[in-house]
Amino acid sequence: MKALLLIDIQTDFLPGGRLAVPDGDAIIPLVNTLQPQFELVVASQDWHPAGHQSFASSHPGRSQFEQIDLHGLPQVLWPDHCTQASAGADLAPALRSERIEAIFRKGTSVEIDSYSAFFDNGHRKSTGLADYLRGRGVTEVYLAGLAGDYCVYYSALDALAAGFATTVITDATRAISVEGFAAALADLRAKGATLVESAALLGQA
């Protein structure tokens, strides 16, 4: 059984949003077309409390996109984004949501970030996604969403580690850094992930 995982397709990650991923909105029509190909569609939602320690604004004297050590983990300092119940945290309005059966929220602990939809960055707290998928009989996961070099990448790494056959739909994601995305895809391929373009799934290849 195959599931489509829609990672963080939220207003703040779209052009005009607070942590805009270049061209991030381009994936939405494609993701909408892909959804009917899957028996199960699940989404993740970045969902930070005010004062989250991944926000540069929580570290006076530090700059956005600087890297710091946060309780022993490397942490990029981001602009405030996806604050709980803010409009920017909403799933993108153009994303079809009627077939999304469950939404897993992450990044909810103030002191630790969570790029992956499965675990926080310290692998201390599970979101329950892996157990949910197993409970639904899922053996294969396909990932799409934002950002390709952060939350899609780390979610795919955890999906592989959890034993799911893992495929990244490469044209159904956009990244913050082009170089970072290339490195992420190379690492995922080396670790056993499959990379496909959406046309192959839509019978157009």
Ligand code: VGL
């Ligand atoms: C993300 C940076 C910070 C993502 C979330 O969804 O890729 N990136 N929070």
Ligand code: ZN
């Ligand atoms: Zn975040």
